[in-house]
Every structure is written in C-alpha cells, then in structure tokens.
Amino acid sequence: MLIRLIPEVGHFALIIALLMAVIQAALPLAGAATRRPLWMAYGQPMATGQFVFLLLAYGCLTASYLLDDYSVVNVASNANSLLPWYYKLSAVWGNHEGSVLLWSLMLAGWGCVAAWRSQRLPRDMLARVLGVLGLISSGFLLFMLLTSNPFERQLLTMPTDGADLNPLLQDIGLIVHPPMLYMGYVGFSVVFAFAIAALLGGRLDAAWTRWARPWTNIAWAFLTVGIALGSWWAYYELGWGGWWFWDPVENASLLPWLTGTALVHSLAVTEKRGSFKSWTVLMAIATFSLSLMGTFLVRSGVLTSVHAFANDPSRGLFILVLLAITVTLSLLVFALRAPRVSHAVGFNWLSRDALLLINNGLLVTMTMTVLLGTLYPLILDSLGLGKISVGPPYFNALFVPLTVITCLFMGLGPLARWKSTSPGELVRRLWWAGLAALALGALIPLVYRGEWNLWVTLGLSIALWIMLSLGRDLFDRLRHGRSPWQALRRLSLSYWGMVLGHLGVAVTIVGATVVSHYAVEQSVRMAPDTSVSVAGYQFTMTGINDRRGPNYLADTAVIEVQRGDSRRRFVMQPEKRLYLATGMPMTQVALSPGLFRDLYVAMGEDLGDGSWAMRIQYKPFVRWLWLGGLLMALGGVLAVADKRYRRVRPATPVQEGHG
Amino acid sequence: MTPTRKRKLLVIVTLVSLAAVAVGLSLYALRANINLFFSPVQIAQGEAPLERSIRAGGMVKVGSVSRDAESLNVAFTVTDYVDDLPVDYQGILPDLFREGQGVVVVGELQDDGRFRADEVLARHDENYMPPEVAKALEDAGYSPADFQAKAAEIGRQQEDDT
Numbered sequence: 001m002l003i004r005l006i007p008e009v010g011h012f013a014l015i016i017a018l019l020m021a022v023i024q025a026a027l028p029l030a031g032a033a034t035r036r037p038l039w040m041a042y043g044q045p046m047a048t049g050q051f052v053f054l055l056l057a058y059g060c061l062t063a064s065y066l067l068d069d070y071s072v073v074n075v076a077s078n079a080n081s082l083l084p085w086y087y088k089l090s091a092v093w094g095n096h097e098g099s100v101l102l103w104s105l106m107l108a109g110w111g112c113v114a115a116w117r118s119q120r121l122p123r124d125m126l127a128r129v130l131g132v133l134g135l136i137s138s139g140f141l142l143f144m145l146l147t148s149n150p151f152e153r154q155l156l157t158m159p160t161d162g163a164d165l166n167p168l169l170q171d172i173g174l175i176v177h178p179p180m181l182y183m184g185y186v187g188f189s190v191v192f193a194f195a196i197a198a199l200l201g202g203r204l205d206a207a208w209t210r211w212a213r214p215w216t217n218i219a220w221a222f223l224t225v226g227i228a229l230g231s232w233w234a235y236y237e238l239g240w241g242g243w244w245f246w247d248p249v250e251n252a253s254l255l256p257w258l259t260g261t262a263l264v265h266s267l268a269v270t271e272k273r274g275s276f277k278s279w280t281v282l283m284a285i286a287t288f289s290l291s292l293m294g295t296f297l298v299r300s301g302v303l304t305s306v307h308a309f310a311n312d313p314s315r316g317l318f319i320l321v322l323l324a325i326t327v328t329l330s331l332l333v334f335a336l337r338a339p340r341v342s343h344a345v346g347f348n349w350l351s352r353d354a355l356l357l358i359n360n361g362l363l364v365t366m367t368m369t370v371l372l373g374t375l376y377p378l379i380l381d382s383l384g385l386g387k388i389s390v391g392p393p394y395f396n397a398l399f400v401p402l403t404v405i406t407c408l409f410m411g412l413g414p415l416a417r418w419k420s421t422s423p424g425e426l427v428r429r430l431w432w433a434g435l436a437a438l439a440l441g442a443l444i445p446l447v448y449r450g451e452w453n454l455w456v457t458l459g460l461s462i463a464l465w466i467m468l469s470l471g472r473d474l475f476d477r478l479r480h481g482r483s484p485w486q487a488l489r490r491l492s493l494s495y496w497g498m499v500l501g502h503l504g505v506a507v508t509i510v511g512a513t514v515v516s517h518y519a520v521e522q523s524v525r526m527a528p529d530t531s532v533s534v535a536g537y538q539f540t541m542t543g544i545n546d547r548r549g550p551n552y553l554a555d556t557a558v559i560e561v562q563r564g565d566s567r568r569r570f571v572m573q574p575e576k577r578l579y580l581a582t583g584m585p586m587t588q589v590a591l592s593p594g595l596f597r598d599l600y601v602a603m604g605e606d607l608g609d610g611s612w613a614m615r616i617q618y619k620p621f622v623r624w625l626w627l628g629g630l631l632m633a634l635g636g637v638l639a640v641a642d643k644r645y646r647r648v649r650p651a652t653p654v655q656e657g658h659g
Numbered sequence: 660m661t662p663t664r665k666r667k668l669l670v671i672v673t674l675v676s677l678a679a680v681a682v683g684l685s686l687y688a689l690r691a692n693i694n695l696f697f698s699p700v701q702i703a704q705g706e707a708p709l710e711r712s713i714r715a716g717g718m719v720k721v722g723s724v725s726r727d728a729e730s731l732n733v734a735f736t737v738t739d740y741v742d743d744l745p746v747d748y749q750g751i752l753p754d755l756f757r758e759g760q761g762v763v764v765v766g767e768l769q770d771d772g773r774f775r776a777d778e779v780l781a782r783h784d785e786n787y788m789p790p791e792v793a794k795a796l797e798d799a800g801y802s803p804a805d806f807q808a809k810a811a812e813i814g815r816q817q818e819d820d821t
Contacts, residue, residue: 239754369685376689387696387791389714394692398685523731523750585754604731604751613731613751 007072010060011151014101017053017108018141020046024111024134028127032200040123043130044115050137051112054105061101061150062092070159073152074098080164080581082551090175091165096299096315097150099178103295104140106179106186111137114190114215121211128197129190136189139322147315164551164581173233181226181253185291187219188256191263192288192330195281199333204281204341209271212284214640216267217497220260221636227253228629239587239602241521241617243625246395251374252294255367259287262363264636265356273353273418275345278338279360285330290367292323297374348420355413362406369398407462407509410502411469429476433468437461449518459513466506470499497639504631511624520618523604526557527611535618537599538562539572544612552577554588557603557612561592574603574614598622694765698795703742707768715744715774716763717792721813724758737762737774739792740809741801748776755781759813761792 024046031039061074065088070076078095079088093102111133118126144150168174194212198204230253235243244250263283270280296319347353373390381387415429441461445453481487520535531540540560547554554577562569575588592599597620604613696714697707707713720743723736733752737744746764756762756779766776796802 365681368681372682372685373689377693387794388693389696390689391692391694391712394688397688397692525729525731587754602751605756607726609728615751 003067004069004071006060006063006067007069007151007153010057010064011149013053013057013060014141014145014149014151017050017057017104018138018145020050020053021108021134021137021141024050025131025138026134027131028134029131032124032127032131035124037123040127043127043134046134047108047111047115047130050134051105051108054101054108057151058092058101058105061098062089064151065089065092068162070162071153071155072150073154074150076154076159076162078162078165080162080551082581083162083165083170084550086175087165087170090169093178094165094169094174097144097148097152099182100140100144100148100299101150102179103182103186104137104144106182107133107137107140107189110186110190114193118211125197125201125203125208128200129193132193132196133189136193136326139325143315143318143322147318161581164579167552167577167579167582167584167586168237171233171237173229173237177226177229177233180222180229184219184221184223184226184260185256185294187215187222188260188284188288188291190215191219191284195284196330196333198341199281199337202337202340204270204277206271206274209267209280210645213264213267213271214645216260216264216284217636217640220257220264221633221640223253223257223260224629224633224636227257228626228633231629232626235622236589236591236600239589239615241519241589241600241602241615241619243515243622246373246390246392248374248378249298251370252297255370255374256287256290256294258363258367258370259283259290262360262367263287265363266360269353269356273345273347275347275353276357276360277341278334281334281338281341283360285327285334286367289323289327289330290371292319292326296320296323347418350416350423350426351420352413352416352418355409355416358409359406359413362402362409366399366402366406369402370395373398403509404458404462407466407505410505411462411465414473414498414502415469429472430469433472434465437464437468440464453517456513456517459509463506463509463513466502466509470502474499492642492644494639494642494644497635497637497642499635500638501632501635504628504633504635506628507624507631508628511621511626511628514621515619515625518620519622521615522617523613523615525607525611526614527609530611532614532616534616536564537618538564539601539616541614544610547575549577551581552579552586554578555603555606557601557614559590559601561599572599572601574601576603576606576612593623595623596621696763696791696795698792699737699739699742699744700801701795702744702768702774709770710767712765712767712777714763714765715746715768716761717744718813719756719758719760719762721758737764739796741796744774745772746774746776748779752779753781757781763791 024043027039027046028043031037031042061072064072064075065079066085068075068079068081074095074097078098079091083091092098111130114133115126115130118129121129191212194208194215198208227250230250231243234245234250235241263280266276266280266283269276296316299315299319345353373394377388377390411430411433412426415426438461441457441459441464442452444460445451445456477491478484478487481490522532522534524532526532526539526541528541528543531538533539538561540562541557542560543558545556545558547556554575556573556575559572559574560569561572570592572590572592574590577586577588578584579586587602587604590601597618600615600617600619602615602617604615606612694712694714695707696716698715699717701707702715707715715737717737717739720736720738724733725735726733730749731751732747732749734745734747735758737746746766748764748766760781763780764774764776765778765780766774768774
C-alpha cells in the first residue's frame with residue numbers, strides 16, 4: 001500500500017523544494033541588501049534542503065518507472081513493461097516533465113555545491129549568489145508544478161501497459177546526452193548568479209574572477225561533451241550519417257556554447273589584466289539567457305523534432321515569460337550597476353588582450369548569425385508572414401568563413417604577450433608555422449586523393465596552423481629553464497588546458513573538413529548474394545534473418561565486408577526494427593568504427609522480392625569530430641584543476657594597469 | 660567635442676557600421692537560402708516558383724506509391740484532399756513514410772508539374788496532417804477540420820490494415 005503513495009511523496013517533496021527555493025531567493029537577497037547576517041545565513045541550509053528534497057522527488061519518479069506504476073501519466077506515456085530496466089532509468093528524463101525535473105535537480109545540485117564550496121567568499125557575496133540561484137530555481141519549480149507535473153495521476157483510467165519510450169531514445173547516447181547538456185546549461189546559471197551578485201554588490205575583483213572561472217570552465221566542458229554526444233547520437237541513430245544538421249534544436253545548444261567560449265576567454269583577460277569587466281558580465285548574462293532560450297525552444301513545442309515532446313502552449317508561454325523576466329531584470333541590473341565595476345585598462349592593438357577581444361567579437365558575431373537563422377522562421381511564422389525554413393547553406397555560408405577567421409587569430413593568441421607584442425617578434429616566431437601549414441594543407445589532399453581541393457586545403461591549413469603555433473609556443477617555453485624537463489614541470493595545468501582546448505578545435509576541424517569532402521555515400525538495392533563496392537570495400541549481402549528483441553521485432557541483414565583483395569573479412573548487421581508498443585519502425589545502423597574511417601550501413605525499406613534498399617557510407621575521419629570535442633572538454637577540466645583556484649587568497653583588487 | 664568623446668564616437672560609429680554590414684550580409688544569405696512552403700492547393704493555383712528549392716507537403720495518397728523494379732526510384736502522390744502533387748524521388752524513404760500519413764518534401768517543381776524531391780521528411784503526427792498544410796487549406800478558404808478528420812480516418816484505416 002505504501003508503495004502506491006510514492007508519487008504523492010515525490011509531489012510533496014517538489015512542493016517543499018519550491019518553498020525552500022523561495023526562501024533561498026528572498027531572505028539572503030534581502031539580508032545582503034539590509035546587511036542582516038541572520039537572513040543571509042538562510043542561503044546555505046535552504047540550498048542543501050532544496051537539493052535533498054529534489055533528490056527525493058527524483059528518486060520517487062525513478063521508483064515509479066522501475067515499479068511500472070502506470071497510474072502516473074508520465075510513466076504510462078513513456079515506458080512499457082517490456083522496456084529493459086536501464087531504459088526505464090533513462091526514460092525518466094526522456095520526456096518533457098522528467099527532463100525539467102532533472103534540470104531542477106541539477107540546478108539544486110550546483111547550488112548546493114556552490115553553497116558549500118564557496119564558504120570563503122565574502123558573506124554578502126555568497127548570499128547574493130545563492131539568492132539568485134534560488135530565484136532561478138523557484139521559476140523552474142513553479143513551471144514544473146503549474147504546467148508539467150511529472151507526478152500527475154490517472155487512477156480511474158489507468159492503462160494496463162505503458163505506451164513505451166520513443167524508440168529513437170532507446171539508446172546509450174540518449175542515456176548520457178541530456179544529463180551532460182543540462183549540466184552545462186545549468187552550470188552557467190552559477191556563473192550567471194556570480195555575475196549578478198558582483199553587479200549587485202558593486203564589486204568585481206580578481207578574487208571574483210578566480211571564483212567564477214572554474215565554474216565557467218566546468219560548465220563549458222559539460223556543454224561541450226553534451227553537444228558532441230548529441231552529434232554522435234544523431235550520426236548513428238537517425239540513420240542518415242549526418243553529424244550536424246543546423247537543426248534549431250542543435251543550434252539551441254550551440255548558441256550558449258559560443259558565448260560560453262567567449263566568456264571563458266574574456267574571464268581570462270579580466271583575471272589577468274582587470275579589464276573587460278562589464279563585457280565579461282554581459283557574456284555571463286548572455287550565456288545563461290541563451291541557455292534559457294534553448295530550453296524554451298526545445299521545451300515549448302514551437303519546434304518539431306525528437307526533442308519536442310508533448311506540446312502545450314501554456315508551457316511555452318511560461319518559459320517565454322521566465323526568459324523575458326530573466327533577460328530584462330539582468331540587463332536592468334547590468335545597465336544600472338556596470339559603470340560601477342568597470343574601469344579602463346589600456347592595451348596595444350597587437351597584444352593578447354586585443355586578440356582575445358577580437359576572438360570575443362568573432363564568437364559573438366557567430367552567435368548572432370546562428371541566432372538570426374534559428375529565430376527568423378519562428379518570427380516570420382508568429383507574424384503570419386509565411387512558413388519558411390532556413391537551410392544548412394545559410395549557416396555554412398556564414399559560419400565556416402567566421403570559423404576560419406577565428407582560427408587564424410587562435411594561432412596568434414597563445415604566443416602574443418599581454419598589453420603589447422611587437423609584430424616583428426610574432427612574425428619571427430610564427431612565419432614557418434604559417435608556411436608549413438599552407439604547404440602541408442595544399443599537399444595532403446594531393447597525396448591523399450590525387451586531386452587538389454581548395455576547401456580541404458583551407459580546413460587542413462588552419463587546423464595545422466593552430467597545432468604548429470601551439471607546438472612552437474611549447475617549444476619556446478621548454479627552452480626557458482634549466483632543463484626542458486624542469487620547464488615542462490613548471491607549466492601550469494591551465495596552460496595545458498588551453499593547449500588541449502585549442503588542439504581539440506583543430507582536431508574537430510580536421511574531422512569536419514575531411515568527412516565533408518571525402519565521404520562516399522551510395523544508396524543501393526541489395527538482395528541476398530548481391531555485392532556492391534564502395535570506396536574500395538566490397539559489401540556482400542549473405543542473408544536476411546528475423547530476430548526478436550525485448551520489445552521489438554527485427555529484420556537483420558548480414559553483410560560481409562572485405563577490403564580490396566585482403567583476406568580479412570568482417571560481418572556487419574544492420575537492422576530494421578518494429579517496436580511493438582508504438583508500432584514505430586526504426587533503423588538500427590551497423591557501424592564499423594575506426595580512427596581514420598567509419599563504414600556505415602543502414603537498412604532502408606523492403607522493396608519486395610527479397611531485396612532491400614541499403615544506404616552504404618564511407619566516412620573518413622568522422623571520429624575526429626567528437627574526439628576534438630572530448631579534447632576540448634578535457635582542456636576545460638584541466639584548467640579547473642589548476643591549483644591556483646584552490647589556493648586561499650585574500651580578496652585583493654586587481655592592480656591597476658597603465659594608461 | 661572633447662577628443663575622448665570624439666574617439667568614443669568614432670568607435671561607436673565603426674561598431675555600428677560593422678554590425679550593419681554583418682546583418683546585411685546575413686539577411687542576404689538568408690534570402691538566398693530560405694525554403695518557402697507550399698501545399699498542393701497553392702501549387703495547383705500556380706503560386707509556387709519553378710526550378711527553385713521549395714518545400715511542399717501533404718498526405719501520401721493511398722495506393723499512389725510505385726517503385727521501380729530495378730532501381731531506387733520511387734513515385735508517389737502528395738495530396739491535401741483538394742489537389743494532388745505528383746512527386747519523384749530517388750533513394751531511401753524515411754522509416755515513418757507510409758501511405759495515408761503526412762509528409763514534407765524538399766526539392767524543385769518541374770515545368771511538367773511534377774515535383775522532383777531531394778529529401779523526404781516524414782514524422783508521426785497525432786493530427787495526421789502537417790500543420791503547414793492545415794494552414795494552407797485554411798488560407799485557401801477550406802475548413803481544415805474536415806480534412807483533418809478525413810486524414811485521421813484514412814490514417815487509422817491504414818494503421819489497422821498493417
């Protein structure tokens with residue numbers, strides 16, 4: 001009997017969490033404004049309590065899934081008794097209500113960690129940070145309880161079995177992709193809270209940046225992994241072999257990533273030089289607002305994709321209002337307070353400061369172009385001016401050149417000095433890297449394919465430019481010091497973080513360039529014992545089998561693959577599945593992954609007479625795309641691990657620059 | 660004007676003009692790359708441009724899908740129950756493509772009135788009819804509810820058969 005009450009327990013836990021969030025928002029903020037230590041002290045226990053109760057609520061929903069409690073609407077519409085237990089666990093966030101719960105849980109988790117890790121922050125600062133986090137949390141919990149309650153019951157019309165999880169979401173990629181992405185989105189809320197707290201307190205010093213930087217880096221790293229996983233998932237799960245579609249939902253995650261990247265770099269300047277303060281704060285606000293906007297786009301149902309679950313206009317409106325309030329309030333605070341925290345620090349137009357400023361300008365321009373392409377159709381539609389869609393050519397036409405320009409500066413940045421660099425020195429240290437990058441970039445396509453290609457040359461050249469200039473910098477650093485070994489040990493972890501991050505970008509660019517230009521795709525008609533040759537591989541279909549999975553039926557094609565004349569053969573088995581509960585067909589791709597090439601076979605439809613349509617693809621270097629993403633994320637994590645961020649330091653203002 | 664103000668003005672003017680150029684270029688790129696949506700009614704009335712990338716959509720007419728025996732060529736008819744649009748496609752149809760279900764095709768309208776699709780998108784919709792098509796029907800003076808009911812009925816029949 002008690003088991004039947006689990007959803008009610010969860011529901012009550014949610015309500016208690018909301019009350020705590022409201023207290024966490026109201027008291028510490030008021031306390032900081034009126035200097036009452038007792039009120040400010042409410043922040044920490046409330047942040048902890050909120051996390052505990054959300055964890056309880058989350059546990060209750062998970063239990064309902066595991067116990068197949070179909071009296072809960074959410075469980076009934078997203079699970080099925082045949083669903084394997086691990087998919088039941090991931091089904092918890094494979095739907096709108098559950099994913100909002102996960103979002104809130106993570107927000108509370110970050111808030112709790114922030115409350116306990118930041119004990120050394122000045123008391124009023126901590127109170128303000130927690131207060132802002134409490135505000136955000138209240139908004140989301142209110143949203144959940146009013147419009148998307150995951151514990152809603154249907155006791156009278158309880159179905160005998162659930163409607164099952166969308167087959168596209170029954171996959172390992174989905175188990176990890178949303179939590180990573182949310183950790184990123186939500187992580188930026190902490191940075192946002194820090195920025196607003198700094199504005200409210202009128203204090204933005206070196207200590208502040210030292211607090212804010214690790215949070216930014218870690219959120220950014222999570223977001224990077226989340227995006228890479230999403231791209232990887234789309235690659236093998238959707239059966240098309242594409243890895244980026246410029247789909248609005250993908251753009252929604254890319255936008256905060258772009259401004260987040262700008263924020264990571266501008267924070268570096270603010271910490272080292274004390275400049276760009278208001279810009280840094282603006283980037284923090286923009287990044288979090290774009291995270292919210294991403295949530296709005298994905299959750300409101302204005303977009304149609306696998307991400308848009310049940311559509312309900314009231315939800316979209318709620319998030320839109322939440323977004324509007326956040327943006328308006330934070331920009332208002334920014335406009336009123338930013339002049340107090342900013343001060344001008346001079347620098348030369350050829351210096352690391354200037355290069356990072358250019359980097360920020362370019363990243364923001366990219367954000368604007370992607371934002372424009374994503375919102376344009378929505379705006380036209382809401383104004384009744386027609387239904388249009390903006391295709392990948394638009395994004396490629398603007399994004400690719402901007403990336404190339406950004407990468408040119410990326411090669412210079414790490415070698416430039418703060419404040420001022422002499423052009424002669426830069427040229428002396430880098431001329432060979434530029435020449436070598438161009439020469440190799442031009443040669444590799446010739447050797448690899450026997451044919452020159454402008455775009456491949458461009459892509460490879462800028463990737464090589466980034467790598468070679470990093471190499472040059474490392475080489476120079478190793479020469480300073482008594483021995484190279486000693487110099488190597490002296491390099492800080494944040495330096496290695498930067499190296500890995502930049503290397504990751506170069507690796508991703510190599511992957512994107514090669515796979516975009518040298519991938520081979522062939523759609524063919526195949527019957528048993530027919531054979532096709534694609535990119536030097538011989539694909540022979542030997543048979544078609546039937547198979548029964550836990551909650552689906554499948555036709556499996558057995559395809560033998562042989563490379564050229566080599567003896568080695570291997571078997572690939574793509575499947576066409578029919579999920580029983582939903583009646584939805586699904587393509588299960590067969591992959592033969594490799595560091596330098598993937599083979600990709602997807603089953604199309606049954607053409608009758610025993611033959612099937614097959615899509616066979618050869619994808620060179622496609623793994624590099626995601627490998628680069630992982631390297632970037634690892635760079636972010638290394639930078640956080642730098643001991644500089646754990647050292648206790650008194651809060652001293654950044655020293656004034658000259659000029 | 661003081662020199663500082665002059666410098667600030669210069670910076671602002673530069674930034675604004677740069678931003679204007681960027682926005683202008685973006686809008687130009689947008690104009691060249693947007694795909695307008697047309698329903699069979701609109702195409703039958705001659706509203707759609709020829710040999711330019713557009714999107715069209717409707718329901719796959721029951722019994723209209725015909726495959727070539729040798730290749731992956733396929734022809735089918737998209738209908739909004741007022742007018743029909745014949746579509747040619749070469750390649751693999753998406754998993755959710757079925758007769759009686761909603762579909763969106765991206766491609767070019769040929770001067771013989773046939774649509775050559777480069778891409779076929781299908782998804783399951785509770786209303787069975789893509790929202791763009793319902794909107795176009797309404798604009799053309801029909802009541803989309805009737806057609807949606809019809810589409811849903813045919814869709815359900817199709818599902819029962821399989």
